[in-house]
Amino acid sequence: MKYYSTNHKSQDVTLEMAVIQGLASDRGLFMPERINPLPESFFQEIGSMSFQEISFEVAKKFFGKDIPEDTLKKIVFDTLNFDTPLVNVKDNSYSLELFHGPTSAFKDVGARFMARLLSHFLGKEKKMVHVLVATSGDTGSAVANGFLGVPGIKVHVLYPKGKVSEIQEKQFTTLGQNITALEIDGTFDDCQALVKAAFMDVLLKEKITITSANSINVARFLPQAFYYFNAYAQLKDKSRKIVFSVPSGNFGNLTAGLFAKRMGLPVHQFIAANNRNNIVYNYLKTGVYEPRPSVSTIANAMDVGDPSNFARILDLYHNNHGEIKKDIVGTTYSDEQIKETLLAVYQTTGYLLDPHGAVGYRALEELLKDDETGIFLETAHPAKFTETVEEIVGKGNVPMPEKLQRFMKGEKLSLQFSSKYEQFRAYLDGLE
Numbered sequence: 001m002k003y004y005s006t007n008h009k010s011q012d013v014t015l016e017m018a019v020i021q022g023l024a025s026d027r028g029l030f031m032p033e034r035i036n037p038l039p040e041s042f043f044q045e046i047g048s049m050s051f052q053e054i055s056f057e058v059a060k061k062f063f064g065k066d067i068p069e070d071t072l073k074k075i076v077f078d079t080l081n082f083d084t085p086l087v088n089v090k091d092n093s094y095s096l097e098l099f100h101g102p103t104s105a106f107k108d109v110g111a112r113f114m115a116r117l118l119s120h121f122l123g124k125e126k127k128m129v130h131v132l133v134a135t136s137g138d139t140g141s142a143v144a145n146g147f148l149g150v151p152g153i154k155v156h157v158l159y160p161k162g163k164v165s166e167i168q169e170k171q172f173t174t175l176g177q178n179i180t181a182l183e184i185d186g187t188f189d190d191c192q193a194l195v196k197a198a199f200m201d202v203l204l205k206e207k208i209t210i211t212s213a214n215s216i217n218v219a220r221f222l223p224q225a226f227y228y229f230n231a232y233a234q235l236k237d238k239s240r241k242i243v244f245s246v247p248s249g250n251f252g253n254l255t256a257g258l259f260a261k262r263m264g265l266p267v268h269q270f271i272a273a274n275n276r277n278n279i280v281y282n283y284l285k286t287g288v289y290e291p292r293p294s295v296s297t298i299a300n301a302m303d304v305g306d307p308s309n310f311a312r313i314l315d316l317y318h319n320n321h322g323e324i325k326k327d328i329v330g331t332t333y334s335d336e337q338i339k340e341t342l343l344a345v346y347q348t349t350g351y352l353l354d355p356h357g358a359v360g361y362r363a364l365e366e367l368l369k370d371d372e373t374g375i376f377l378e379t380a381h382p383a384k385f386t387e388t389v390e391e392i393v394g395k396g397n398v399p400m401p402e403k404l405q406r407f408m409k410g411e412k413l414s415l416q417f418s419s420k421y422e423q424f425r426a427y428l429d430g431l432e
C-alpha cells in the first residue's frame, strides 16, 4: 500500500518510509491510499473473536501487503497483551476502557504497535536506531514502555524538569534497559526544540540514525481503529444505532474511528467531545477552522489548540463541511462541568471516570437519543490524575492499580541537561 501526504505536494511513499519518516517532506500527514472494507462474514463472527484476532483481521487490511502475515500476526498479538473491556455505566451508555495497558492510557496501543513495526523494518540494519521523543507527560511514558526491551532501538525521552506529575515521571525514568530519560532545565517547548535541532543536524545524522515516535506517525495512528471493532464485538444488542463519544485533543483517536467506519463498522455517529479547547466544535458549527493557543484544563491531554490530525479528517471528507457534520457532532465543556459529571457519575453509579472520560460521558448524557447505544472512550485510568480526581470525589477514593504502584516504587534515574543544544548534541554524538 502506498501512503500519500495530506498536502499532496510530495511523492507517495511505502509503509516503511512513512513509518520511519513520520511526517511527509511537504509537512503533510501520511494517509493510506485506500481503506479496504472488511467482509460481511467478519462482522457475523466478530462476537466470538478475541481482541487480538479481531485486530489481526483489521491490521491485514492496512498492512497485509507490506509485512509477511506471520510477522504481522506476531506484532499484533504482542502489542495487544491486554484487553479493552466494554463496561455498562448507566442506561445505554458504555465505557470502552482503554487503560488496561502498561501505562494505563490508550496511547499504549499505538506506541506498542509502532515499536514492533519499526523494529521489524529496521531488523535488516546492523546499526542501532535512536528514537527521540519530547514529552509533556503521557506520550513519553507510552512510547518508552512501548519500546522497552525492543532490540535494535534506544529511546531518549526529553521532559521538562518539574513540569510533569510524579506518576508520569516515574513511568519513564525507572525503566532502565534501552530507555534513557533526559531531564531538561526548561519547558516542553524547549524539549521539542532540542529534538527538532537534532533532526536538522546533518553532520549528526551522518553518524547516528535517529527517528521520532510522535502521534502523527501512521504506525501509532492506524492501530487505534482496532478497539472500535472490539467495542462492537462486545455489544450484546448489535441492532441499535451506535454512537461513539471520543474525548479529543489531537484527534488521532477520533480519526481512527472514522477509518473503522469506512471499513464497514456500523457507526451511526461520532461525538467530538472537547474541553474548553473547542476549535473543532467551532469548526463544526461554522465551517471555519480557526486554531488558537491552547488553554489549560483538568483534562490536560486534550489541551490542544491546533489538532494535527484534523488535516486527516478534512482529507478523508475532501474538505466537505456538510459531509463531516453528518458523521461528527461536537460538544465542549468547562472544568466545572467536567468535575460535576465526574462526581455525579461516581455518586449515582459508583463508576469512577477520569477527567478525559468524563468529557466523553457527559456528551452522551446530553446527546444520546432513545434508540441509540452510546460508547465513550475511557482514555486513561483515573489514578493517573489522582490529585485532580481526589479533589472531586474525596481523598482515598481513587485506588491505584498494582501496575501504577509498581512504577511509584521504582527509582528515578535521569540525566540532567540545560536547554542549550550543545550539551544535548555532545550526548548524541557519544552514542553508537
Ligand SMILES: *Cc1c(COP(=O)(O)O)cnc(C)c1O
Pocket: 105, 106, 107, 138, 247, 248, 249, 250, 251, 252, 253, 254, 301, 302, 356, 379, 380
Ligand atoms: C492523548 C490523550 C487524549 C487525546 O487523544 P487524541 O488522539 O490526541 O485526540 C485524550 N485522553 C487522554 C488521557 C490522552 O492521553
